[in-house]
Amino acid sequence: MKDQEPKQDRTVAAGEAPTNAEPAEIERLKAENAQLKEELRREHDIYLRNLADFDNYRRRIERERASAALAGKREMVLSLLDVLDDFERALAHVDESPASVAAGLRAIHRRLAGPLEAQGVTPFESAGQPFDPALHEAVGSVESDEQESGTVVDELSRGYRWGEELLRPARVRVAR
């Protein structure tokens, strides 16, 4: 019985509410309702935002994971290309050495270039091509009778691609 009584009280109170409640009370509840709705909207917005943030993040991480492995090797490969450049400079003077030494040097050059090529590091030809800053770094310009202005005259160091992307631009001189 004790449990019943308060319950009845509440029913009565609820029944009388529409007539007895102060308009101020209704206003207060309306305001509170609006405020709660606004809060819910904001919270939901934050929720969606975070969800979207995370989704974008995950997608990018996936994209980056592929290139991250490449980026890790990049520094290493670039420093090997420096050595390859040195070899090419050496080979330009190779005739000054005995034939047997020259043959040995060429073999070492191939031993260095081979594994790089196997990794997808490929040189590209620049001489005779129109100068393109996406592939070439200009070191100077020269007078040239044979080449049209804006054409690469010669390479000072070779350019390399790694797969599709540019690994290192070619250092070139361009016809004036």
Next chain:
Amino acid sequence: MAKAVGIDLGTTNSVVAVMEGGKPTVIVNSEGNRLTPSVVAYTKTGEILVGQLAKRQAVLNPENTIYSAKRFIGRRYSEVQSEIKNAPLKVVAGPNDAVRFEVQGKLIAPEEVSAQVLRKLVADAAKYLGEKVTGVVITVPAYFNDAQRQATKDAGQIAGLNVLRIINEPTAAALAYGLDKKKNETVLVFDFGGGTFDVSILEVGDGVFEVKATSGDTHLGGDDFDKRIVDWLADEFLRDQGIDLRKDRQALQRLTEAAEKAKIELSSVVETTVSLPFITADASGPKHLEYKLTRAKFEQLTADLVERCAGPVKQALSDAKLTERDIDEVVLVGGSTRIPMVQALVRRLTGGKEPNQSVNPDEVVALGAAIQAGVLAGEVKDVLLLDVTPLSLGVETLGGVMTKLIERNTTVPVRKTEVFSTAEDNQAAVDIHVLQGERELARDNRTLGNFRLEGIRPGQRGQPQVEVTFDIDANGIITATARDKDTGKEQKITISGSTQLSREEIDRMVADAQSHSEEDRRRREEVEARNHADSVAYQVERQLQELGDRAPTNERARAEGLISEVRQLVKSNSSDTARLRQLASDLQQVGHGLASAGYGQAAAGGAGSQASPGGAGTGGGDDVIDAEFRQSK
């Protein structure tokens, strides 16, 4: 969702960063680099190149390639005479004495050049983020006047950007270190970049920064250090070989690159070798350059450059009417602050204070700008700053070890469930001992609570499945629930305030675990070896029971001998893990023998199942039973 980014629009290089998951991150440009050269080129074909590409064609097109537009932005022609001398550009006076670059017969304002840089940065950012960039915060030196600030803002508008705010570079750097949360502190920002040196003194209070003084040298930077090395190498070579490499453009370029590399190396090692084979050739044949450069020699070559930084620091202090003792925080910005001698100078000038340098000095300004952008775009306020659990949470399992359910530094809210089982036959209740800490054994960790789940249906050990769930809400309140999967009976406990340990307490607990890791690992191994041997003994014992008389006498005798030895070792808490492992393996052999001999099939399931370390056999289904609970008597 559109994003707001922060941009460090530098004299030599620019950087763009964005808030991501509540933290600022640098955005790589379309060429895959974190720094974008602040260089813009107008080519003969009418193309506009920005960044690395502009730089690559600069020697072919010097009069139409604009470097360092920042030195001219918002300034009058009459003010920049000294700058014009250094630039290969044609600089002229425009309307109202404003600076204009004459490019291919057209007049271009520095704002338009900076707009090109901004446009590229934002386009690359949008590509990287996969969404539109709406707002930007751009940084400027603290000494920029109103005209320079307005012109920088105009550059943003020319680029079609909504410039949320222009903020000072030193302020951005301080923001990146969270110094805005400090109360009434004085911060000295030492910004030593590629081509400029700025020193600023800020006062921070209530999240507001006030610039008290600035000083610097607009033509002093890392490039000057490179030049000193180049000259030294070239002089040595001239003395040894009689050839001046500075006259050979290609050799000079190789020399400059090698010099910069040597400088960078000397920040971490005390000696490096500059090696440039076939650098040149004369009638006698090819020549190679190879010189050893020590840090000491490098410091001798550049001592006067470093000393030039001292004057502006002292000047700024005196302008702010402060002494070195008044400086609370020092922030290092710019790549040249990696040079040990520069760091030593900063320490000397600031009373030996340890500078803030944990954030990459090339990126710190952009990162701070990104934080400001996040705040202004309402992101930072709205982003829930998610907490992490400072310590691991778990339960005690058989042998007094702690089995972790949630590892430390897990972002909350989080919920983890694992299934455990009983340690004895017909165990009617399990005790859940909720633990917090990093140590292997339960008794070394902190007890958060205890409760008991009763009414488990009697069964063999390892059969009942008790699902234990830990749930931590965003406020750090932990609810631990245990549920018997068979009867559905459930019991839970709520623990609040577990994360209210002080920083020191947490650090101590983590350090404790580290210092005890070796001995903890050994003790855990002992427990696991005992549990494993005990579990195998139990299985073989059951096998024998089921086989009854069918088990061959000699096999039975051998098994019983082994079991009794295991029991003895377990009972005495033996630490002889080698012996326990040997016994377990012998018993397993015996068990396999009994099973494969075809004596009853019940045995095969028991002994053949793979017991996880410290655990009973698998209970079937997908659930892995990790460990067992004992019922305290």
